[in-house]
Amino acid sequence: MMERRKLGKQGLVVSALGLGCMGMSEFYGPSDEAEAIATIHRAISLGVTLLDTADMYGVGKNEELVGRAIRDSRDQVILATKFGNVRGANGEFLGVNGRPEYVKRACDASLKRLGVEHIDLYYQHRVDPNTPIEETVGAMADLVHEGKVRFLGLSEAAPATVRRASKVHPITALQTEYSLWSRDPEGEIMETCRQLGIGFVAYSPLGRGFLTGRFKTQEDIPEDDWRRHHPRFQGENFKRNLHLGDAVRQMAEELACTPAQLALAWVLAQGQDIVPIPGTKHRRYLEENIGALRVHLTDEQLRRLDEAFPVGVTAGARYHEQGMRGINL
Numbered sequence: 001m002m003e004r005r006k007l008g009k010q011g012l013v014v015s016a017l018g019l020g021c022m023g024m025s026e027f028y029g030p031s032d033e034a035e036a037i038a039t040i041h042r043a044i045s046l047g048v049t050l051l052d053t054a055d056m057y058g059v060g061k062n063e064e065l066v067g068r069a070i071r072d073s074r075d076q077v078i079l080a081t082k083f084g085n086v087r088g089a090n091g092e093f094l095g096v097n098g099r100p101e102y103v104k105r106a107c108d109a110s111l112k113r114l115g116v117e118h119i120d121l122y123y124q125h126r127v128d129p130n131t132p133i134e135e136t137v138g139a140m141a142d143l144v145h146e147g148k149v150r151f152l153g154l155s156e157a158a159p160a161t162v163r164r165a166s167k168v169h170p171i172t173a174l175q176t177e178y179s180l181w182s183r184d185p186e187g188e189i190m191e192t193c194r195q196l197g198i199g200f201v202a203y204s205p206l207g208r209g210f211l212t213g214r215f216k217t218q219e220d221i222p223e224d225d226w227r228r229h230h231p232r233f234q235g236e237n238f239k240r241n242l243h244l245g246d247a248v249r250q251m252a253e254e255l256a257c258t259p260a261q262l263a264l265a266w267v268l269a270q271g272q273d274i275v276p277i278p279g280t281k282h283r284r285y286l287e288e289n290i291g292a293l294r295v296h297l298t299d300e301q302l303r304r305l306d307e308a309f310p311v312g313v314t315a316g317a318r319y320h321e322q323g324m325r326g327i328n329l
Contacts, residue, residue: 002047003293005275007199008172012121012151014078016268017290018050019043020203020279021066025058027226033065035282040069042283044076046290052175052203052277054082054125055110059091067114074116080201081110082125082155096326098128100139107143123153123175127329133157133165141169153201156327159192171198176327178202178274180211180266180305181232181244181314184328194273202267205276207314208232210241211263213249229320237316247308257295260285264292266305 003016024036040051053066063081070077083106086094097106103124110119122143124136143149151172154165165171174193178185182204193200206212208227215221218228218238227233232241245259252262260278267276278289297305317324 002049002290005199005272007121007201007273007275008151008170009197010151010170010172012078012172012199014050014275015048016275016293017048017264018052018080018201018275018277019048019286020277021051021053021062022057023279024281025062025065027057031058032281036065037069039281039283039286040066041073043286044070044073046287048286048290049076050078050080050121050201050275050277052080052201052279054085054123055106055113056082056085056087056125059087059089060109060113063110063113067116071115078120079114079116080121080123080153081114081119082123082153083107083110084125084128096126096128098124098131098133098136100135100142103136103139104143107148111148118147119149121151121153121173122149123155123173124157125155126326127154127157127161129329133161134168137165137168137171144169156329158328159188161329162189162192162196162198166196166198171196173199173201175201175203175277177204177318178267178270178276179205179207180248180263180309181207181241182318183309183311184318186311190271194271200271200274202274202276203279205267205278206260206263207244210245211248212258212260213245215245216242231316231320232314232318234316240315244309244314247305251301251304255295255301257291258288260288261292261295262297264289265295265297266302268292269297269302 004013005016053062086097140152153173155175176185221228248259252259
């Protein structure tokens with residue numbers, strides 16, 4: 001039986017591990033729709049309930065894929081999607097939009113692509129610096145009252161923004177990057193969530209795959225994989241970060257688990273209010289990731305990982321310069 005965790009105080013309960021679906025359609029090399037759908041089906045059969053997508057992934061294609069995959073199992077999943085990162089028909093990024101009228105158009109478009117009557121958890125993907133958060137969340141709250149959305153979330157929002165938003169409507173989850181090599185949320189962000197009773201959804205809990213040990217050289221990254229252009233996967237940063245992967249691998253060998261399982265077990269151990277959503281488009285990696293729930297770290301092992309991965313140890317920024325300007329707003 002898959003472990004369950006509560007997100008927020010409004011009654012949302014999800015599997016302790018979710019499934020990030022982004023890479024099934026874009027960013028991480030070639031896509032195989034049949035394997036992607038088989039991966040979603042396998043996740044559901046193993047008790048994974050939280051499926052995470054967004055309207056920008058594959059410029060809507062990922063929502064359509066997820067919708068097809070869950071057509072016969074809608075009542076078994078908690079469907080999370082996001083709005084706010086606007087892209088053109090050719091995939092070009094057009095900025096962030098949190099204006100009320102856009103929120104409602106985006107939701108209707110997502111419902112149509114997903115082929116569902118409601119979204120369980122609807123996130124603002126990035127905060128729009130030109131629209132007061134009260135206006136954006138006010139429009140999101142209208143969607144709840146209309147029955148189109150059940151619970152609200154924010155992504156990569158600053159503590160002050162989360163507090164302002166929660167005064168308009170209860171926020172169930174904050175989704176932000178969190179892993180051994182991205183520990184930025186520790187401190188004020190986590191404290192704010194816990195004070196307000198907001199669940200925390202950790203994306204990229206495997207350090208965008210770096211912590212799995214799959215990448216020994218930059219040539220191991222496929223040509224059409226966006227990680228080739230990610231600051232932490234480039235040049236001297238890549239070389240400096242290799243020792244972090246080694247630290248995970250060495251302890252994983254001691255525990256007779258994989259590096260990915262150890263990295264996920266660490267995130268899971270940071271609190272019962274935290275739900276990691278590792279992304280994968282392959283059944284074999286999905287099954288490996290779920291094995292992390294059998295890895296229970298002792299206080300001594302957690303201390304050793306803390307020492308090996310102090311906050312700020314990773315070389316390189318979490319995103320390129322433009323991407324960094326859009327987080328923690």
